[in-house]
Amino acid sequence: EIVMTQSPATLSVSPGERATLSCRASQSVSSNFAWYQQKPGQAPRLLIYGASTRATGIPARFSGSGSGTEFTLTISSLQSEDFAVYYCQQYNNWPGTFGGGTKVEIK
Amino acid sequence: EVQLLGSGGGLVQLGGSLRLSCAASGFSFSSYAMSWVRQAPGKGLEWVSRISGSGGAKYYADSVKGRFTISRDNSENTLYLQMDSLRADDTAVYFCAKGSPAGEDYYYYLDVWGKGATVTVSS
Numbered sequence: 001e002i003v004m005t006q007s008p009a010t011l012s013v014s015p016g017e018r019a020t021l022s023c024r025a026s027q028s029v030s031s032n033f034a035w036y037q038q039k040p041g042q043a044p045r046l047l048i049y050g051a052s053t054r055a056t057g058i059p060a061r062f063s064g065s066g067s068g069t070e071f072t073l074t075i076s077s078l079q080s081e082d083f084a085v086y087y088c089q090q091y092n093n094w095p096g097t098f099g100g101g102t103k104v105e106i107k
Numbered sequence: 108e109v110q111l112l113g114s115g116g117g118l119v120q121l122g123g124s125l126r127l128s129c130a131a132s133g134f135s136f137s138s139y140a141m142s143w144v145r146q147a148p149g150k151g152l153e154w155v156s157r158i159s160g161s162g163g164a165k166y167y168a169d170s171v172k173g174r175f176t177i178s179r180d181n182s183e184n185t186l187y188l189q190m191d192s193l194r195a196d197d198t199a200v201y202f203c204a205k206g207s208p209a210g211e212d213y214y215y216y217l218d219v220w221g222k223g224a225t226v227t228v229s230s
Binding site: 043044049056087091095096099100101 | 144151152153154157166168169202207213214215216217218219220221222223
């Protein structure tokens with residue numbers, strides 16, 4: 001099973017600032033990689049797939065990069081609605097595995 | 108609008124059974140792989156099981172293999188998860204999710220998620 005490790009566990013950011021979230025895979029997952037956002041009491045929402053492609057309706061302030069084992073999600077200017085937990089996920093091998101999450105909180 | 112509506116959650120005794128359903132609408136159901144993902148209270152996400160568009164290919168996480176059965180009825184646009192021999196650590200919110208892109212049965216991401224059904228296993 002591929003282990004996905006996210007860092008940091010918690011990120012404190014002021015509105016309008018840039019946030020950078022990282023995810024590392026224990027072995028290469030090529031570009032079969034996604035980012036999801038989850039707010040309390042809600043289902044996850046797909047943000048990025050293929051490591052760098054924004055899902056339908058996702059604002060341009062969200063961008064993804066990386067391939068192989070190292071991936072990054074950047075939120076260029078945090079809005080109030082962006083404070084949430086973010087999960088990375090690989091779908092290159094079964095079982096598709098998720099990282100432990102990064103909570104983005106208001107500083 | 109693409110929608111997934113999960114149902115069937117509830118409180119069940121240790122060792123008991125429960126069947127979850129997920130009614131899909133707004134897309135060509137049989138063209139897409141489907142999955143179940145769970146989240147234990149206060150924890151992260153675990154991809155539990157998945158099924159191809161035709162229903163011919165099924166995968167299970169080791170934690171549920173031999174106890175859970177995924178199935179689908181493409182004539183009714185419905186996904187199922189039969190859960191038997193339930194354990195305390197199966198307590199979670201279970202989300203159904205649609206795979207993408209269409210026709211892809213292995214390398215797919217989850218682009219639409221249902222609201223989730225809560226399963227509580229008690230002793």
